[in-house]
Amino acid sequence: MGGPLSMRPRTFIQKVERSPDDPTGPRFCIEDIFPCIDGGRYAVKRIAGEPVEVWADIFRDGHDQIAAALRWRRDGETRWHSAPMVFHSNDRWSGSFTPTEPGWYVFEIEAWTDAYASWRKAILLKQQAGQDVGVDAEEGAALIAEMMAGDGEAEAALENFRATGDPALLTADALADAMRRSDMRPDLTRSIPIPLLAERERARFSSWYEMVPRSQSPVPGRHGTFDDCIKRVPEIAALGFDVLYLTPIHPIGKTNRKGKNNSLRAGPDDPGSFYAVGDASGGHDAVHSELGTIEDFRRLVEACKAHNMEVALDIAVQCSPDHPWLKEHPQWFKRRPDGSIKYAENPPKKYEDIVNPDFNAPDRIALWLALRDVILFWVRQGVEIFRIDNPHTKPLPFWEWLIREVHSQNPNVIFLAEAFTRPKLMKALAKLGFTQSYTYFTWRTTKAEVQEYLSELSRYPERDYFRPNFFVTTPDILPVQLQKGEPWLFKARAALAALLSSNYGIYNGFELIEHEPIPGREEYINSEKYELKHRDWNKAGNIASYLGTLNRLRHENSALQQTANLRFLGVEDSNLIAFLKQSADGANAIASVVALSREAREFWLHFGDLTVAGKPVRALADLKGGQRHMLEWGGVRLRIDPGVDPALIFRCET
């Protein structure tokens, strides 16, 4: 469907450019390049249309004047773009470029000896010292003639010099400017190539609403449909969510189907887990017949687009024993000595309703292509966001290959990695191309934990490849903290997620304060993973409008549309977290305070000498209450009553 498996050129290789014919190069050191992930092995992440600042140490031996440029091109294109770099101090240079379209890019730094500038500097110093420069001028004339052959301005200056012998003609500022047109670049040295992935804005700023489609029926006990989902789109869009993330929509297997609460025996009416993908009617590229048809699904996609939302699909690379691939591609599944196929397990845990394809199968390349084609099938249905289930249990090179394959056809596609595993493995998935990543946010509940974790995520190099997406709960995770069902705490957690991270999400039912766990575990009881659920979305006490306000403020304030611009503020209360975010141009600066405990109290929020766009903050405008607070002595006295609202959000005024 997407053509044969292609091996992409290895643009990630760090190489020393030293031709076998020229042992004397490269003359320059180009070191400590920023941004750069793992020596150029992985791509730096940026947003298309936003400038990329590049810094490096650039130097060579000796006292010559040097010049440097930044060059870049989109992957697959042959033409390089170029921009000059400027010197700062201590051998440090910088330049910038803007990748205009989403896609994979590569950039490099070029450095060369500026022969004319070196000559010019020397002759001017000698003239100042009163030394004879006759021979120096001759040398300069020869150099200019060589570097600028055919250039009218340079040739006119040379002619003038030959007529008058005046060296000043060769060092004139206008000629010095013109000399930059020369394409003679002695000692030209190139840095390692550094890959960069430019994505569309939603990679950086998105608000996810996770919905289980079969639970969206307004009639209790009836299986929900895509049409039921379509009916809910306007209200969800009105709350300010822009990604409608659907749990898997595929046919569900019958063999070993799980019953309510993950029981081993399903009753005749139990719908089974939507993670047991596939039955005789189809697999990963089919829709569950009770949800509707593929045309119905496309209408849902269109309905979302009409409300400036997008559908995100949940891709779980696993099969129910009834998935068509088991018959069509038996070689993708490992047989045990007794002839059976092993179901998924993490001993001693067993997942009897699913089997995993074997990524080591001799026929694995066909499997890789089929999985890629699943994604491309849904891209053709209008889906450009995929949430990948458990990517950390499949080979990392598979994802690296898959993402680039999909991007070669549509660079707008966004991938969210649902990996709850060890930190380095989660980071590795982000490095190899996942747009966004699930995080440990759910379990970071104290002030110290939140500040430490956010500091890690917003520092370099993490900020350049790992985009967190903070989910407050998921169908698999009901954190202990929320199991008492305190509305103020549900609001506080939503506010932390929405204000700390520019990408965040909720799982349906959160707005209804659903909080009943399996006793002693961090999971929902009667989870809709195993049964149909019916909800009254207008139930008293719901916090939908609170979420709507958070989303509105996120949309209105560009400072809240990124994550790495985070800076914590001082507040002497271990149950209050305060932080500032400001937009790159400084025009928008938002200070927030979120309570971690229930009691109302007053507190000082410290700004000290903090400036926004170079000016000291003088007042805070409350974006929810409307009041205006003047700063005094570098801070402001505020009151918070979490029972009313656990989050204060202010626009900083200078």
Add this chain to the structure above:
Amino acid sequence: MGGPLSMRPRTFIQKVERSPDDPTGPRFCIEDIFPCIDGGRYAVKRIAGEPVEVWADIFRDGHDQIAAALRWRRDGETRWHSAPMVFHSNDRWSGSFTPTEPGWYVFEIEAWTDAYASWRKAILLKQQAGQDVGVDAEEGAALIAEMMAGDGEAEAALENFRATGDPALLTADALADAMRRSDMRPDLTRSIPIPLLAERERARFSSWYEMVPRSQSPVPGRHGTFDDCIKRVPEIAALGFDVLYLTPIHPIGKTNRKGKNNSLRAGPDDPGSFYAVGDASGGHDAVHSELGTIEDFRRLVEACKAHNMEVALDIAVQCSPDHPWLKEHPQWFKRRPDGSIKYAENPPKKYEDIVNPDFNAPDRIALWLALRDVILFWVRQGVEIFRIDNPHTKPLPFWEWLIREVHSQNPNVIFLAEAFTRPKLMKALAKLGFTQSYTYFTWRTTKAEVQEYLSELSRYPERDYFRPNFFVTTPDILPVQLQKGEPWLFKARAALAALLSSNYGIYNGFELIEHEPIPGREEYINSEKYELKHRDWNKAGNIASYLGTLNRLRHENSALQQTANLRFLGVEDSNLIAFLKQSADGANAIASVVALSREAREFWLHFGDLTVAGKPVRALADLKGGQRHMLEWGGVRLRIDPGVDPALIFRCET
């Protein structure tokens, strides 16, 4: 002489090992390798015979058990050595190896899936949970048969299992140990190769005495000879110096010869600057006839060896206009439009008595080979230490090539970079292979400056490639601080150099408190760079025996024989610097206090909870005075009188 210029294999290239036939690999991430300089571009430096500890993050997808090994080989050898790595936590592993001989090495990390351990862990967990493991045992038997075909122990266990059906036979500890013999390593992934330069011990620990040979005559006005130098060897060796570093010993040009104090006109008896290398009688591979013959020089080399010292030669890649190369290889020197050869300059400064060969000349490869052969010539005369003059004004790739070329013939050769230039360029020279480097020590005089600079040099990664050599003065540098000629300060600076840095040196005359500058400059007046000098080495007030004591303590205490083991101690006096060094095994720990001002005073030296080899320090034994001080309240009250001795040196006792 050393054979044609060879292009060495590019072992420095960071590569992703992904065969075009197998898009599914590499399965493992091997990241954040320590030690590693600039992503493996440059070699890590170590001492032959000392263990190299290697750390890395090693992980793959999923829940399988993994194994890892460190492998290494000497450059040019084909056989790899290997040692297992051990897991610590958070995906971090370590291993170690010892490069036994000086030379260039490369090491890599290998990781693979431990299929047997993965199977064993799963079946044991299932048995614990009371699950049926019949099929699992069959799978294990097949795996063992595959991995250990032909292994008696494994086959016996399998036979036993087939007879009894008891899975415990397949998970027995003895069999688990035996399984490590299997050479089946599924998913084998290799890290980038990391180069390592192992040098002999003197690379790490050396005490240099810089001598101007022509000034060593005991008869005023007579040109010194190698025989005069030989006569001084016993006294210099007795002071504990182990490197006798000679300024250039080559014939000196007559054209544009410099007179006293660098004047443009030399008198008929002026000997000229020994940096104006070469006359009609020879160049870089000849000796100045007034010093003696090459045989005399070899006797000096032998005399040093007999006293456990070595000769270091000063190599300046520059030529007097009379150097034979100007006639033999005119193409190595650039002609100006008027037909002249440009003498060296750094506008507006001019060096009229020397010309530089052109490293960009079309015939440059012959020039490179000739320069290499100069080094190899002196290596054949028994010299294994070279101090390279101004390497930062010659192409960096030249030095990288030269050092490896020389090491391919004699890996014992030590190169000291005399580059006083910008910090990144000095570090680059160290990275590409210079054994030791001159530093900014001479200009770091306050406590804050010394502590900041030493912290930079002893941190990672600098500690792994940059070995400082602290010279207190040089023929070019008489720092302002020493121009008053205060003996206590000469002692303090020598103590700082000798105690902070395991490589240090003095320039002859320092022990005589020579201190007269050219007014307003940091240079000696009447410098012996331009004239013969005669000295009374036993002059009253000389500090030779003080230097001898420093050297003796350095030799007696292994803690003082390295630099990166430095740790500053607390002392509340901005003119006292205190620090601790301890040997890797903790057996030797030396605390030193050096005064930066003249007045006598008492002070507290703080140890706090500091331990040495795991035990708290309880007493300090004064290695010069012999007293013993007991610590109380985590510190000790001491007295220093810089007029008597500006440096206290203690052995820490536990």
